[in-house]
Amino acid sequence: VLVAEEAAGVRALELLVGGPHRVVAVLTGDAAWPADATPVGAAAVRVACPVWPARLVRDPALADTLRRHDVDLLLNVHSLFIAHTAVVAAPRLGSFNVHPGPLPAYAGLNAPSWAIYHGERAHAVTIHWMDAGIDTGPIAYQAPLTITERDTGYTLSAKCTTEAMPLLQALVAAASGGADAIPQRPQADGPRRHHGREAPQGGRLDWTAPARRVVNYIRAADYSPFPSPWGHPRTWVDGRALGVVSGRDGPAGRRGSGDGRAGARRRGPGGGRG
Amino acid sequence: VDRNGVLEHKIVQLFTTRFQTDAADLQADLLASGAIDSVRLVELVLELERRFDVVLPFDALEIDDFRTVRRIAELVARTAAGSTPPAAPGDR
Numbered sequence: 001v002l003v004a005e006e007a008a009g010v011r012a013l014e015l016l017v018g019g020p021h022r023v024v025a026v027l028t029g030d031a032a033w034p035a036d037a038t039p040v041g042a043a044a045v046r047v048a049c050p051v052w053p054a055r056l057v058r059d060p061a062l063a064d065t066l067r068r069h070d071v072d073l074l075l076n077v078h079s080l081f082i083a084h085t086a087v088v089a090a091p092r093l094g095s096f097n098v099h100p101g102p103l104p105a106y107a108g109l110n111a112p113s114w115a116i117y118h119g120e121r122a123h124a125v126t127i128h129w130m131d132a133g134i135d136t137g138p139i140a141y142q143a144p145l146t147i148t149e150r151d152t153g154y155t156l157s158a159k160c161t162t163e164a165m166p167l168l169q170a171l172v173a174a175a176s177g178g179a180d181a182i183p184q185r186p187q188a189d190g191p192r193r194h195h196g197r198e199a200p201q202g203g204r205l206d207w208t209a210p211a212r213r214v215v216n217y218i219r220a221a222d223y224s225p226f227p228s229p230w231g232h233p234r235t236w237v238d239g240r241a242l243g244v245v246s247g248r249d250g251p252a253g254r255r256g257s258g259d260g261r262a263g264a265r266r267r268g269p270g271g272g273r274g
Numbered sequence: 275v276d277r278n279g280v281l282e283h284k285i286v287q288l289f290t291t292r293f294q295t296d297a298a299d300l301q302a303d304l305l306a307s308g309a310i311d312s313v314r315l316v317e318l319v320l321e322l323e324r325r326f327d328v329v330l331p332f333d334a335l336e337i338d339d340f341r342t343v344r345r346i347a348e349l350v351a352r353t354a355a356g357s358t359p360p361a362a363p364g365d366r
Contacts, residue, residue: 007311039311152332158316225337226312246333 001066001091002040003027003057004077008098008161009040012077015165017047021172024069025050027057028079057083063090073175075168076130080109088130093179095130096140096171100160103128104192107135110229112160113153114195116220119212123147125160127167129184134194138184141167153230154223199230207235211249218247281347284325289343292321300343310340322346328353 001024004012009028016023026044028051029037035051036042044051056062057079063086066074074095076083088095101111102124115123123145129137143163147156174181199221205214221230224245232243282300289297295309304310310318318340319330328350339349 007313010308010311011313039308043308154312155316155332158313161313162317222333224333225315225335246331 001025001027001069001071001073002075002077003054003079003081003083004040004075005029005038005054005080006078007039007158008078008164010043011161011165012075012098012168013040013043013047013049015168016075016172017049019169019172023049024066024071025052027052027054029053030055030081054079054081057081057087060084060086062087066090073172074130075171077164077168082134083130085132088132093175094182096127097130097135097137098164098168099126099128099135100157100164102126102142103135103139104187105190106193106195108193108195109197110153110195112156113220113230114193114200116147116151116153116156117200117216119216121147123156123160125164125167127164127171128187129182136187138186140183140185141170143167152219152222152224153228154226157223197229199233201233203231203234205233205235205244215247215249218244222246278344278347278351281326281350282343285322285343285346285350288318288321288325292317297343302343303341304343305337305341315340318346322350326350326354 002009002013002016004010004026005028013023013026023044026040026049028040028044029035030053034041036045041051058081062084066087067090071091072093074083074088074091076095076097078098078100083095099107099111101107101115103126106115106123112123124142125145126139127141128135128139131137143166145156145159145163151159171182174183200217205217207214217233221228221233222245223229232245234241234243236242286297286300289295289309293309293314297304297309302309316332319332319335322328323330330349330353335349339345
């Protein structure tokens with residue numbers, strides 16, 4: 001079964017139905033119902049896959065359903081519903097989560113944005129075994145990614161999805177050989193960051209911070225041309241709140257920031273670019 | 275065939291070879307059909323930059339510029355002509 005949302009979920013579904021495997025059901029959407037109200041639901045309807053509401057993963061009764069259908073794998077791709085431990089344990093071979101970040105360093109939500117915010121140059125996409133925790137299970141597959149100066153939260157998220165698909169393909173291929181054929185490597189002992197929905201700094205820019213940090217926050221929050229999960233970082237001009245949509249740092253010695261210059265373009269309350 | 279016609283033809287080819295997607299209908303809504311989603315948009319922009327030697331900053335893009343092959347061709351032509359993207363923030 002595939003538990004999925006967003007474009008990443010559509011990609012995963014296309015990959016699965018294009019192979020020799022049978023997709024028992026796609027769990028997607030919740031508030032947005034009927035089944036084809038989400039991109040993943042619509043894609044599932046197009047290929048005649050049964051669509052179930054994603055919230056069912058919270059219900060331990062789903063475990064019996066999965067066993068009754070002889071489900072081998074549960075694949076979670078960008079769904080935010082936390083599956084019940086009985087559901088996680090039900091598939092014959094295991095349950096797996098596609099996570100757009102390295103673990104344990106970037107667990108939780110919006111990992112690509114947090115990595116850019118922290119000024120990282122290297123990132124990764126991970127497929128891990130699901131267990132009772134959130135993003136805590138052993139790693140099955142991981143692919144490294146380079147974060148470029150040009151990357152935004154959006155572009156890095158999309159790159160994670162692109163890089164995740166070969167990993168997903170490797171997983172389902174290995175699963176044909178049984179659970180023992182799927183890699184299982186404990187997460188490293190390094191520091192673990194777990195982030196929720198909240199944006200950093202209360203959603204506000206700190207112009208006294210180093211210029212690089214100011215710009216990193218702006219591009220981490222930048223999902224143009226799509227809406228940002230963090231919203232645009234805010235600043236105040238003449239008592240008016242403005243959302244900053246893009247920025248770059250420049251040589252030191254100019255106004256605007258702690259150790260350099262951070263120029264910015266802004267978005268006003270009406271959404272227009274300034 | 276005018277310049278945009280050539281661009282449109284090349285973009286249709288790009289969709290065929292890179293994305294295995296038939297985009298021969300220049301006015302077809304690529305967003306509504308799912309031919310372009312948020313993941314493919316990044317791949318498409320990088321591919322357009324590589325093939326047409328233009329720079330398309332994401333923060334200057336509008337999603338409607340990618341709705342049809344015709345609009346994509348117009349975006350590439352505009353950018354190549356220097357009318358977009360807008361100046362970088364520090365240059366303002």
